Amino acid sequence: MIGDAQSRRRVRLLMWKEFLQLRRDPLLIRLLFVMPILQLVLFGYVVAADVKNLSTAVVDLDATSTSRALEAHFTASDYFNVTEHPSEDGVQQLMDTSRIAIAIVIPAGTQAALDRGETAPIGVVVDGSDSQVASVGSGYAAQVIARFNAERMANSGVVVAAPGIDARVRVMFNPTLAAVNTMIPGLVAAIVMISIMAVMGQAVVKERERGTLEQMFVTPIKPVEYLIGKVTPYALLATAQLLLVAGVGVFWFKVPFAGQISVVAAGLGLFMLTSIGLGLLISLVSHTRQQAQQLMMLLLLPSFVLSGFIFPIDSMPAAIQPLSWFIPLTWAIEILRGAFIKGSGFEALSTQFWVLGVFAVVIFGAAIAATRRRLAE
Amino acid sequence: MSADGRHEGLAGTPPNPDAALSVRGLTKRFGSFTAVDGIDFDVPRGQIFGFLGPNGSGKTTTIRMLTGTSGPDAGQALVLGEDVINHPERVKQRFGYMSQKFALFEDMTVEENLRFYAGVYDLSPDRFARQREYVLTMADLHGRENELTANLSVGWRQRLALGTATIHEPELLFLDEPTGGVDPVARRQFWDLLYDLAGRGVTLFVTTHYMDEASHCTQLAFIYRGGLIAEGSPHDIRRDAITEQVIEVSVGDVDAALDWLEREPGVEEAYLSGARLHAVIDPAAAGAGTSGAGDPAAVVADYTGRLQRAGFADATLVTVEPTLEDVFVNLVARAQQP
Numbered sequence: 001m002i003g004d005a006q007s008r009r010r011v012r013l014l015m016w017k018e019f020l021q022l023r024r025d026p027l028l029i030r031l032l033f034v035m036p037i038l039q040l041v042l043f044g045y046v047v048a049a050d051v052k053n054l055s056t057a058v059v060d061l062d063a064t065s066t067s068r069a070l071e072a073h074f075t076a077s078d079y080f081n082v083t084e085h086p087s088e089d090g091v092q093q094l095m096d097t098s099r100i101a102i103a104i105v106i107p108a109g110t111q112a113a114l115d116r117g118e119t120a121p122i123g124v125v126v127d128g129s130d131s132q133v134a135s136v137g138s139g140y141a142a143q144v145i146a147r148f149n150a151e152r153m154a155n156s157g158v159v160v161a162a163p164g165i166d167a168r169v170r171v172m173f174n175p176t177l178a179a180v181n182t183m184i185p186g187l188v189a190a191i192v193m194i195s196i197m198a199v200m201g202q203a204v205v206k207e208r209e210r211g212t213l214e215q216m217f218v219t220p221i222k223p224v225e226y227l228i229g230k231v232t233p234y235a236l237l238a239t240a241q242l243l244l245v246a247g248v249g250v251f252w253f254k255v256p257f258a259g260q261i262s263v264v265a266a267g268l269g270l271f272m273l274t275s276i277g278l279g280l281l282i283s284l285v286s287h288t289r290q291q292a293q294q295l296m297m298l299l300l301l302p303s304f305v306l307s308g309f310i311f312p313i314d315s316m317p318a319a320i321q322p323l324s325w326f327i328p329l330t331w332a333i334e335i336l337r338g339a340f341i342k343g344s345g346f347e348a349l350s351t352q353f354w355v356l357g358v359f360a361v362v363i364f365g366a367a368i369a370a371t372r373r374r375l376a377e
Numbered sequence: 378m379s380a381d382g383r384h385e386g387l388a389g390t391p392p393n394p395d396a397a398l399s400v401r402g403l404t405k406r407f408g409s410f411t412a413v414d415g416i417d418f419d420v421p422r423g424q425i426f427g428f429l430g431p432n433g434s435g436k437t438t439t440i441r442m443l444t445g446t447s448g449p450d451a452g453q454a455l456v457l458g459e460d461v462i463n464h465p466e467r468v469k470q471r472f473g474y475m476s477q478k479f480a481l482f483e484d485m486t487v488e489e490n491l492r493f494y495a496g497v498y499d500l501s502p503d504r505f506a507r508q509r510e511y512v513l514t515m516a517d518l519h520g521r522e523n524e525l526t527a528n529l530s531v532g533w534r535q536r537l538a539l540g541t542a543t544i545h546e547p548e549l550l551f552l553d554e555p556t557g558g559v560d561p562v563a564r565r566q567f568w569d570l571l572y573d574l575a576g577r578g579v580t581l582f583v584t585t586h587y588m589d590e591a592s593h594c595t596q597l598a599f600i601y602r603g604g605l606i607a608e609g610s611p612h613d614i615r616r617d618a619i620t621e622q623v624i625e626v627s628v629g630d631v632d633a634a635l636d637w638l639e640r641e642p643g644v645e646e647a648y649l650s651g652a653r654l655h656a657v658i659d660p661a662a663a664g665a666g667t668s669g670a671g672d673p674a675a676v677v678a679d680y681t682g683r684l685q686r687a688g689f690a691d692a693t694l695v696t697v698e699p700t701l702e703d704v705f706v707n708l709v710a711r712a713q714q715p
Binding site: 010021210216221 | 444445446466469470472474476477478479480481482483484485489493494496497498499525542551
């Protein structure tokens with residue numbers, strides 16, 4: 001269908017035209033390259049710094065060697081900055097005035113309980129007004145406590161059958177520079193969505209608005225040639241953006257890449273098809289660029305909020321969480337994070353690949369069918 | 378179908394492969410709305426065929442079917458002898474299309490637009506050089522090759538659009554309201570270019586709702602609510618469609634006189650025509666009660682008297698040849714009657 005030389009010439013011509021038009025929009029180009037970098041810097045520095053040095057209060061009601069050892073663990077950790085030692089009643093006021101984000105309360109009798117071989121409860125009070133601090137801070141606190149437990153066990157010579165399941169889980173919770181490391185894969189997926197769905201979709205609507213789309217289809221240009229000529233430049237643009245973000249991430253923020261390129265490429269490929277489909281569908285139902293813009297926002301906003309791109313899905317209300325399953329970005333981010341951070345392969349991510357594959361086939365297929373029908377109307 | 382015998386003569390006959398365009402029973406529905414309702418017509422080669430009708434009457438829908446961008450629900454259409462409905466690719470190289478939007482890439486230069494469409498039609502470098510020269514001369518764009526088309530004024534954009542639509546030297550050119558939003562001088566110049574194309578043997582299929590442009594055409598078809606209501610040369614249509622007398626009224630208070638005329642017995646239709654009024658007089662009712670019933674001069678005298686008695690002392694009346702606008706208003710009024 002695209003085999004003959006004339007067809008290839010026409011596709012090349014359409015791509016040439018698209019690049020010319022892109023080049024004539026310097027603001028758009030700058031925006032497309034500045035935006036992800038800005039996002040990286042914001043998330044890389046601002047968010048990461050916050051979670052790193054949480055102002056911490058320790059309320060030591062036990063005042064024993066054990067309680068002091070536990071506090072020392074918190075002090076030694078990068079995540080906590082023990083700044084206050086209030087009384088039990090003073091915690092509330094410190095938190096109200098935002099002087100501390102987290103308080104560790106060691107009840108009286110902790111050492112005695114541990115010596116008797118009982119479980120000793122430790123209070124961890126977290127400022128929930130910042131969900132990021134709440135979830136990450138409490139996680140880190142649990143991790144510190146678990147490490148303390150493990151050391152105590154080791155020193156006492158007691159062999160524990162299944163030590164610190166909790167601790168193991170937390171170690172995978174991205175111990176250094178948490179935000180940037182999870183941000184980069186998310187950002188890569190978001191870029192694909194913005195560049196291909198939003199920017200390409202806009203370009204198609206613009207062409208409809210101006211009548212050039214109509215004009216091209218009375219010429220020998222075939223719909224499939226038009227689509228390839230349209231999509232390829234934006235896919236290349238998205239790739240350039242990805243490389244830039246990955247470069248900044250790896251060389252500036254020292255984000256480790258543990259995965260296989262093939263897994264990342266396959267995930268991105270499927271997600272690109274989905275994004276192309278969404279962009280086309282939007283451009284088909286929109287009569288003006290403003291309408292398209294609003295529809296894109298309608299799609300982009302829930303995608304960013306509910307996919308785990310910005311907020312962890314785990315911290316969403318249980319009733320909301322299933323919504324994220326219907327968002328392709330969720331699965332793309334899971335694949336990319338899995339591949340980047342955990343080095344997961346195709347087997348480990350098979351569910352995610354299947355779901356994203358179904359999205360890609362259904363959405364891209366529907367878009368192609370609808371485009372053909374629309375053109376034949 | 379229309380009451381006019383000419384089209385019914387075509388209905389049911391096979392399409393004519395020698396015509397530039399041959400259409401039989403062409404129908405397009407959008408849901409329950411029938412946009413084009415079983416139209417039949419032939420456009421012989423070399424004609425300037427005017428396809429006339431008010432907005433929303435089915436002109437653009439018809440063009441879209443004839444250019445292969447929209448599939449009809451029923452009917453046949455041959456374009457330059459090829460079945461455009463089932464095999465549009467066989468003929469796309471041979472016709473051109475220019476829409477009312479001019480459809481230039483505004484963020485590309487004159488040169489780039491030409492290069493793009495020349496590439497789309499796969500012109501050889503020699504032929505492109507020749508056609509480029511022709512278009513630049515025709516559109517008066519020498520020296521402005523590297524200007525963005527967004528910066529050109531409407532008249533230039535229109536001529537450039539004509540140039541890009543004909544860069545592959547088509548045998549047939551579709552023009553969908555090509556003069557919309559263009560000033561009268563530019564419209565006149567544009568029609569000169571169209572005559573020039575027709576003189577070189579290109580068949581033109583032009584839609585318009587400007588009735589003065591209709592008289593530039595060699596053949597006309599009126600479409601109204603998806604159906605053809607008249608067809609023929611401008612002269613034939615003027616002669617056949619109106620047998621009634623048309624009176625032109627010059628009067629100071631045009632609005633009040635129009636109201637009065639619309640209520641006056643014997644006036645079939647009254648409407649503005651430029652700064653004057655046109656009234657179509659029913660020959661049977663007109664002049665009733667006067668000695669010279671049916672005599673045009675007597676009718677004029679009769680209505681002059683009536684208008685003056687109604688308070689329009691400055692009214693002067695004269696019998697005129699029906700214009701195409703008169704014809705069109707009359708045909709539409711007739712089509713609206715149940």
